Amino acid sequence: METKFNLLDYDQDGLKEVIKSVIGDSLDLTPYRLRQIFQWVYRRRVKDFSSMTDISKKLREALAESFEITLPEIIFSQNSVDGSRKYLLKLKDxxxxxxxxxxxxxxxxxxxxxxxxxxxxxxxxxxxQMGLKRNLKVSEIIGQVMAVQEDVWSRGERGITFDDPEAQAPFQNIVFMGMGEPLHNKDSVISTVKILNDEHGLNFSGRKITVSTSGLIPAIKEFGESSARANLAISLNATTDEVRTEIMPINKRWPLEDLLETLRQFPLKAGRRITFEYVLLAGVNDTDEDMKRLPVLLRGIPAKINLIPYNSNSGLGYYPPEAERVQIWQKTLLSKGMNSTIRWSKGMDISAACGQLATESMRAKKKLEQALAA
Ligand code: SF4
Structure with a gap:
């Protein structure tokens, strides 16, 4: 069977190129026409080209012949007592x-x-623990956003419906902090952010999007030079190369000094900060010396520190410090003039907290629920 191009794989520039290469130059593909296609797909959520009534029949037919609009399929979801919800989505393969x-x-x-x-x-x-299976395509990342929006609209929760998506967005912020290293899949992530930013696409302000990385220096530079608008977050988690390399082997290739120097050069917009995520692991990276070293390390970088007490349910042999110790960390950083917040993990009861995403746990839950229902 001949496979079609998924239209969701392209930002506006990419879409223009691919349509030209597949269909040719003969069709009326002005910037205005491209914006119309985007609006049908992202604003009106039309999945069928024949419904795009203000586009010429010839173009609609040509698009339908070579393109499709398909989202990942939500196959299971699980609610947390704190109001969070984890989704398991199935991709085409x-x-x-x-x-x-x-x-x-x-x-x-x-x-x-x-x-x-x-x-x-x-x-x-x-x-x-899963190792890398593959990169996600743009359609599989933007498709997560669209599938969850459509799920919330269909449930009618919080009075949110599709009828007024502008006024009642199901969520206001997007973070690239799920499975995978976003900048290891830089090209797809940059295109996805462009579609999120696009006012004819999903229309999310760059201030509301955060891309997190473990510190891939060349990709950080490319991301900073691109036209994608999003906040940058660095998963730091240590104040010495020795400890960082032990818990994040990537540090061997791109050590702390080089990483921090890259961030000092990062093209930040006025008033914006880089977020540093610091997962607190008891007895590993939470010593008094770490507390003193962190503000010194970050000198010269407009920074915000997110302290994340480790989620003890991981089963990986790491544990969070006592809550009191976490508060001491925050107070100390604040006293040094560092913008610092504590992020208590959400969705802990459904293994949705930071560092806990691994699809086999959710599949097991799904099977158990099916068995109980039978
Ligand atoms: S925290 Fe997990 S998902 Fe993120 S970069 Fe490290 S191994 Fe990958």
Whole structure:
């Protein structure tokens, strides 16, 4: 069977190129026409070219012949007592990824995956145990956002429906912190962010999107030079090369000094900061010396530090410090003038917390629920 191009794989520039290469120059493919196609797909959620009524019949037929619009399929979802929800999504080749809708007091955030598994091998992370299966395509990342939006609309939760998506978005923020290292799949992630930013696409402000990385220096530079608008977060987690290399082997290739120098040069917009995620692992990276070293290391970088007490349910032999110790960390950083917050993990009861995404746990839950229902 002949496979079609998924239209969701392309930002506007990419779409123009691919349509030209597949269909040829004969059709009326002005920037206005491209914007119309985007609006049908992303704003009106039309999946069938014949419904795009203000586009010429010839173009609609040509598009239908070579293109399709398909989202990953939500095959299971699980609610947390804290209001968060984890989704298991099936891709066209049968692979599965997870997305998490995180409920916070004043907003909802969607955490998306960028790879099936991950090659980076952080010792405290369950996704690392899967190894890297493959990169996700743009359609499989943007498709997570669209599939979850459509799921929330169809449930009518919080009074949110598709009828007024502008006024009632199911979530306001998107973080690339699910399965995978986003900048290991840089090209797809950059195109996805462009579609998110596009006012005719999903229309998310760059301030509301965060791309997290373990510190792939060349990709950080490319990301900074691209026209994709998003915040950058660095998964730091240590203040010495010795400890960082032990828990994040990627540090051997791109050590702390080089990483921090790259970040000092990163083209930040005025008033913006780089977020540093610091997963606190008791007895590993939470010493008094670490507390003193961190503000010194980050000198010269407009920084915000997110302290994340480790999620003890991981089964990987790491544990969080006592809550009191976490508070001491925050107070100390604040006293040094560092912008610092504590991120208590959400969705812990459904293994949706940071570093816990690994599809086999969710598949097992699904099977158990099916067996109980039978
Ligand atoms: S923490 Fe992120 S980069 Fe590290 S192994 Fe897990 S998914 Fe990959």
């Amino acid at each position: 049968g692979s599965e990824v997870e997305s998490v809708l995180i409920c916070q007091p004043t907003r909802f955030t969607l955490c998306v995956s960028s790879q099936v598994g991950c090659a980076i091998g952080c010792k405290f992370c369950r996704t690392a």
